[in-house]
Amino acid sequence: EAAVTQSPRSKVAVTGGKVTLSCHQTNNHDYMYWYRQDTGHGLRLIHYSYVADSTEKGDIPDGYKASRPSQENFSLILELASLSQTAVYFCASSGQISNERLFFGHGTKLSVL
Amino acid sequence: QQNVQQSPESLIVPEGARTSLNCTFSDSASQYFWWYRQHSGKAPKALMSIFSNGEKEEGRFTIHLNKASLHFSLHIRDSQPSDSALYLCAPTGGYKVVFGSGTRLLVSP
Numbered sequence: 001e002a003a004v005t006q007s008p009r010s011k012v013a014v015t016g017g018k019v020t021l022s023c024h025q026t027n028n029h030d031y032m033y034w035y036r037q038d039t040g041h042g043l044r045l046i047h048y049s050y051v052a053d054s055t056e057k058g059d060i061p062d063g064y065k066a067s068r069p070s071q072e073n074f075s076l077i078l079e080l081a082s083l084s085q086t087a088v089y090f091c092a093s094s095g096q097i098s099n100e101r102l103f104f105g106h107g108t109k110l111s112v113l
Numbered sequence: 114q115q116n117v118q119q120s121p122e123s124l125i126v127p128e129g130a131r132t133s134l135n136c137t138f139s140d141s142a143s144q145y146f147w148w149y150r151q152h153s154g155k156a157p158k159a160l161m162s163i164f165s166n167g168e169k170e171e172g173r174f175t176i177h178l179n180k181a182s183l184h185f186s187l188h189i190r191d192s193q194p195s196d197s198a199l200y201l202c203a204p205t206g207g208y209k210v211v212f213g214s215g216t217r218l219l220v221s222p
Contacts, residue, residue, distance in 0.1 A: 031208060040217070050208045058209065101147065101159035102159065102210060104158070107156055
């Protein structure tokens with residue numbers, strides 16, 4: 001099965017600090033996604049990418065930046081972390097749009113204090 | 114902009130019951146219609162999908178799709194406690210994949 005690896009598994013950050021969440025896939029997938037999930041709720045799309053060196057804004061991009069330096073790697077950057085960004089963040093990848101499933105990483109639990 | 118709504122938000126059913134989950138969407142250009150399942154503390158995992166109007170069955174799970182009504186649903190026959198999870202729908206048609214807010218299902222033994 002396709003493998004998506006996120007790091008770190010969990011992180012505690014201070015308000016105003018910089019946070020970088022990393023995602024690595026070894027599936028040769030073109031499409032990668034960052035979602036956030038608040039406790040008990042669904043997934044909200046932050047940023048996505050369909051090719052290296054290019055990223056697109058999702059539905060909730062404010063306060064987040066994304067970077068796709070290679071096909072395998074996709075990072076999510078919080079330049080100035082805020083309390084409201086406490087959540088679980090999931091990275092996902094897929095091989096083709098629409099007709100292929102997304103494969104998710106195990107998630108990163110971020111707590112901003 | 115795709116708007117995806119799921120209902121109900123949550124439900125509790127007894128073991129062995131038939132369960133129905135609903136998903137409505139706004140983008141009529143959507144082509145593939147996915148259901149994902151997320152057990153507590155785990156990552157979401159794709160369950161099954163459909164791309165043409167009608168129904169598709171896989172084991173105890175059936176998807177119904179009505180593109181004209183912008184609606185698809187997931188039906189679980191003989192619900193089991195192991196089916197307790199958050200169910201997420203995702204109608205897709207391009208690079209951007211948006212999920213509904215989810216239905217939390219609890220199957221009581």
